[in-house]
Amino acid sequence: MTSAAMELQKAVFAVLSADAGLLAKLGEARIYDHAPARAEFPYLTFGRSTVRDWSTDSEEGREHLLTIHVWSKARGRGETLELLDIVRSALADVEPALDGHHLVNLRAEFEEARFDDDFGVYHGLLRFRAVTEPAS
Template sequence: MTSPTYELQGQIVTLLKASPELNALIGGRIYDRVPDSPTFPYVSFGPSDEVSDDADCIDGFEVTMQLDVWSRAVGFPECRRIVDAVRKALPEDGILLADNALVTFNHRISRVFRDPDGLTSHGAMTFVAFVEQP
């Protein structure tokens, strides 16, 4: 039995790497663990939550995942373009799981702000999925 969050993250990586629009912007730099000296811009996985939401005879989970966009270009435009490309690469009906059943997948919010270092634009995107586990 595969963890719903683990399987969902794997499919998200696959879809992001398959997006020509996103790869034109970040060159395939999608990280679970960011290297010590990363090349900007890139996308990384932030925090995630897996909350049990069981029903009669169904093991269900609400999975919340954060994807982070990082840019060092002047201003917010590059970061905003990458955020938009990530959202487009993850359509609500485009994620297929082999072991678990994805019931819903939704983009909830995107925020773009200046990182405390004063140099980096940071986009924080939250996605919420409901997954049933056999």
Template sequence: MSALLNIQLALEQTLKDDAALMSKITGVYDHVPPDANYPYVVIGEATEEPLNTFAQGGMQVLAVIRIMSGALGYNECFDILKTVNDCLNQQPLVVDQYETISSVYQNAETVVEEPTDARQVQAIYRIVVQKVES
């Protein structure tokens, strides 16, 4: 059974619930509306692989969080990344039907969006969950 949807929803809710983050951005999106204003955060792509131990269903997910900014340079993105890390890196993530074993910031990459020159930081988080027996 895939944990992708549950983790995506947990990431989105965790970020939306953080007042410090929401004071810096205009929204957290799965699908960015055409009229969205910068800066904002996007729950991006994810890769999942089974990580079963002792006959219990576990999953390891690499989840991409995209930080989008219209500012010149990356300072705004880096400031938002720090706040996203405060929310997700080594913090308990509440994932429906799963126990979170770990949520760890893995790396980030900077990107310039053409032709708009918008700045983007793609942060990757490694999330390990184990299915809760009901």
């Protein structure tokens, strides 16, 4: 059985890669685990993934914190905020299948948009919390 964290990332990637509004805004499916050198802007990357035990006395479970980053070179933060909104909407109320695991819930918890002086780009962060349990 593959890890619940890997299955969750694969499912999120599949949902985002199939979202017509997101693809239109990005220009194509520029969604990366690790962005290639000289990636065309705007694009998304998967960031930090944290997994904690969320088991009860009778059920096994995992709590996941998954971060998606938005990178934009547009003037102003408008494109970054729009992309954050599209990603949050695309993942709202989805129940993708996870191989060997069941997704109990997935919800957005935190969102931030800022200018990154070091790279000269707008950087958005969107953190999700999910709970998974082994498939029956």
